[in-house]
Amino acid sequence: MRQYVRPVGELHDVPVRDFVVPAPPSNISTPKKRKCEARQYEDRLYIKKPPNAFMLYLKEQRPKVMAELNITGSAAINAVVGKRWRSLSKDQQAKYFDQAETESCRHATEHPDWSTKENYGKKRKRTRNRTSSTASASEPKQEAQQAKRLCVTPAQTQPSSSYSVVKEPLKQPQRQPTVTNLPHQQSACVQLQNTQTTADAPVCQVNPVLPASHMDFSASASLASSAPVQLQKQAPFVSDTNEALLSVVEQLDPLLTSEQFQQPSSPLIGPQLSQTSLASPVYCALSTLYASPDTFFKNQKEPIGFADIQHDMWPILPVTPQPDTLSCSNTPKYSPISPVSLENSSPSKLLDSFVAPTECQPMSPVFSETAKYMMSLLNDLEPGPFAQHLQPSSPQAGWSSPESDQSCRPPNHSFLQTLY
DNA sequence: ACGCCTTTGAAGTGA
DNA sequence: TCACTTCAAAGGCGT
Known part of the structure; x- marks a missing residue:
């Protein structure tokens, strides 16, 4: 397999290069x-x-x-499975909603500009006729609509930048980096709470995680769901990965393990804070890394594309992004509303304080500090690569970590090694 | 060669 | 907002 090397940044003033494997996405069509x-x-x-x-x-x-x-017909099998699905309890189904969210998040990371709209009308005629043989009068209309969709001009179905990468030089997406213009699927992920929501400063939205419709159902399974304690207690299906990740976030944010979170129905501040913390850019980015490190790093495109994919990744990477790798478009940037004292703030408060500025801004030093701290926690979980590249970063005052939870196992993934 | 069947859920479309 | 449509998987079957 061919590999390409390209610079991705600097580490202690030393240029860092990365292998880029132009592997096609796993979900290409047959x-x-x-x-x-x-x-x-x-x-x-x-x-x-x-x-x-x-x-x-x-x-x-x-x-x-x-x-x-002992049947082979997919239609018959699907009918049986559908029946079984309906007989499952909510908790049993939650396992699969959790997986679906993970897949969705991974998919959105691999194809940040993609939406289901891209595939709409691409299949051939398909008249879904639940009433079997009854040919409705609207059928010709439906066919006409579909024919219309099938005959859309390329201009109408302009491939997103993720498509263009395949054959063409990377283009800047034509959309402006306003959050409201993001595809619905992308905007479904995270909304940082407690941020300014003026017309000029839209709510920060970062990489997709889950549709909001799941947040009330699959609370135990959602990364950005409410009640993190529930996530631990009622989710035996949570993978080792998520479990370890959760332990990191819990250490990052002592508030998550405070007593008020032991009662799911308690104060409003509970869900609000937990959603913010678990849905933080850092957590979301980490979950993406954990979920599919190989894919993430191998499918890096051009530097600007990489920045577009996950601007939030930079703070937790052991490199410093070069100025020209940062994109000013299509990616929310984060900066503090006001200077925040590291000494008096927990990471959750810091994350709460980020808003999307109206123009490209350099990396927030506060955010970087948060990321550094996370790295130190990760380093504790899986000693190794980061130790030699990051300055040891002791928790700041007010960041005191709770007693480590024995039930939280370190991650099995060796994604850190893939960095080097 | 390829659409249909069959299921549920997510998301797009149009009114 | 709502109803409707499309597409994800999959493999035998029919055209």
Whole structure:
């Protein structure tokens, strides 16, 4: 496999280069069923939708049902699985919603500019007719609509920048970096609470994690859900990864383990704070890294693309972004509303204080300090690579870590090694 | 060769 | 806002 080396930043004034493996996304289309789409987009990659919870369940259950019932027809299998799905409890289903959120987050990281809109109308005629043979009068209209969609001009279905990377020089997305212009899927992730929400300073939104509709259902499974204590108690399915990650965040933010969070129904401040903390850019970025480190680092595109993918990643990377790798467009930047004293602030307060400025600004030193502290925690969990690159960073006053939770295991992933 | 079937959920579309 | 449509997976079947 070919690899390319490109500079990604500097470390202690020493240029750092990174291998870029131009591996195609894992969710490209199969040529068989995408001929129509392929006609329009030639050999451009077709990025599929991330699977939803039921699709993940379906994938898992299909071989079981096939073995149990000795049937092979997918339609029959799907009907059986659908029935089983409906018989599952909310808690049982939550496992798959959790996985779906992870997949969605990973997908959004790999394809930051992609939305389901890209695939809309790309399949051939497909008239969903639940009433079987009854040909409705609206069918011609539907067909006409679909034909219209199928015949859209390339200009109407301008591929996003993530597509363009495949064959063309990287282009700047045409959208302006206003949050309101972000695709809905991207904006679904995180909204930092307690931030200014003026017209000039929209609510910060960072990498996608989950649709809001899940936040009331899959609280235990959502990274950005409410009640972090619930997340620990009622989510035996939470992976080792998330568990370890949670332990880091809990250490990062002592508030998460304070007594007020032991009661899910207690004060309003609980969900608010927990959502902010668990949905923080750092946590979100870390979860992305943990979820798919190889993909994340291998699928880096041009520097500007990398910055676009995850500006929030820079603070936790052991490199300093070069000025020309920072993009002023399409990526919310974070800076403190007002100078925050490290001595008197917990990380959660710091994260709360970030808003998206109206123009490109340099990395917030406060944010970087937060990230450094997180790195030190990560280093404790998995000693190694970062120790030689980061100055030891002891917790500031007010950042005192709680007693480490014995149930929180260190991450099994060796993603840190992939950095070097 | 490729659309249909069949399921649920997420998201897009149009009124 | 609401109803409707499309697409994710998958493999046998029909055209």
